Amino acid sequence: MEWLTAPTLWIALLQIIVIDILLGGDNAVVIALACRRLPVEQRRKAILGGVAGAIVLRIVLLFFAINLLDLPYLKLIGAVLLLWIGVKLLLPEDEGANDKIDGGTRLITAIKTIIVADAVMSLDNVIAVAGAAGGNLYLVSLGVMVSIPIIVWGSQLVLKLMDRFPVVITFGGALLGWIAGSMAVSDNAVQPWLVNSPEWLHYVASAAGALVVVVIGLGLRKRRVTAR
Template sequence: MDIANPQFWIAVLQIIAIDIVLGGDNAVVIALACRRLPEKQRNLGIFWGVFGAIGLRVILIFFALSLLAIPFLKIIAALLLLWIGIKLLQPEPDSNGHQVDASTTLMGAIKTIIIADAVMSLDNVIAIAGAAKDSIGLVIFGLVVSVPIIVWGSKLVMKLMDRFPIVIVIGAGLLGWIAGDMSVTDAITREWVNANAAFLHWLVPAGGVLLVVVIGKWLAARTQAKMAPIVDLADDINKPLS
C-alpha cells in the first residue's frame, strides 16, 4: 500500500485504535509482571517485555488465520493464562535480608509478559491483520507507533497497584475473564456454544475470574501460613540479648 494513499493512513489509525482498545490487557499484564522489580529495573522490564511481545505479535500475524483454526489451541492457551493469573497473585518471596538477583527477576518478568501476550494475542492479531490489508510493513509500523501507548498504560497501572493492592486482584481476575472467553471461542467449542448455550459467553469468563481469584488467594494464604513460623523464628534470632 502506497504511503501517499489516504487508505494507508486510515489503516494505520485503525491499527493504533485496535491497540489502544486491546492494549489495556497488555498493560495490566506488564504491570503485574513488573510490580516486584526494583524501581530501577521496572523500566527495563517494561521495555524488553513490550519489545518481545510486539515482536512475537508480528510473527503471529503471519499465522493468525491458520492458528485460530486449530482445534483446542485457544483452550490450551486459556489454561496457560489461568496459571499466569494465579501465579501473579502469589506473595513476594521473603529474601530474609539477602539481596535478590535482579537479573533473574528481570528475566522472569520479561518471560511472563511475553508468554501472557502470546496467549492473549490470538484474537488481537486477526483484527490487526484485517486493518492492515495483508501489508506486514503496515502492521509493524502500526505496532511500533502503539508501543508508547502500552508502555504508558503499564506505568499507570503499576502506580495504581503500588497505592491500591486491590488492583492486583482485579488485574489477575481480568486474565481469568480473558481465559474463559478464549475457551468458549475455540474452533472446537465456538459453533456449539453459539447454537446451544450462548449464555456461556459470559458465564465461563465469570467462572474464570472466580477460579483465578479464589485459587490464587487460597494458595497465597497457604504460602503465608507456611512462611509465618519461619519469619517468627528469624525475628527471635535477630532480637538483641537483654
C-alpha cells in the same frame, strides 16, 4: 476509520495496557538491575536501546502467537495457561528471584540483557495480550508501545499503587481469568459444540474464569501467608 470509535476496540486496548502493566513489574526490575553497573550517563541510552529492542521483539512474538491461536485446541491450552498466570499473579512475591541478573559494565551488554530478559519473562504477557487482542495486530502493537514506556518510567508509581491498593492485583488476576474463559469458548475445536448455544454463554464462561482465578489465587495466597 469507523473502527477507531468502536467501544470494543478501546476496551480491548485498555485490557492490553492493564495486562502489560500488571505483568510487567518484573521487567522493570530487570531493566534497573541490568543498568546498575553502567556509568550514570550511559544508563538512559541502555534503557532506551533495551526498551526499543524489547518492543520490536514483543510485537514479533505476538504476531506468531495471534496466528497460532487460530489452530484447534491452542486457545484451550492458552486459556489454561492464563488461569495459571492469573493465580500466580495473586500469590506473594518470590523475594530474590532477580538477584542474579547482571548487565555488566558495557552499554551493549546491558541492552542485550534487557532484550533477552524481557523475551524470556514475557511469555505470560504474550499469551494474555494475544487473547485480549482478538487477532488485531495493530491493536497489540499500539498497546505494547503505550504500556512498555509506562512500565519503564512509571514502574515505581505502579508498584506503589499496587502495594497501597491490593485490590488492583486482584482485579488483574480476575481480568486474566475473564480472558481465559473467553478464549476457551472461542477455540475452533469447541465452536462446533456451541453452534446453537445462547449468546450469553460467552459471558458466563468469562465470569467463570475470573471466579476460578480469584478463588484459587486468594486461597493459595492466604495459605502461603499463614505458613510463613
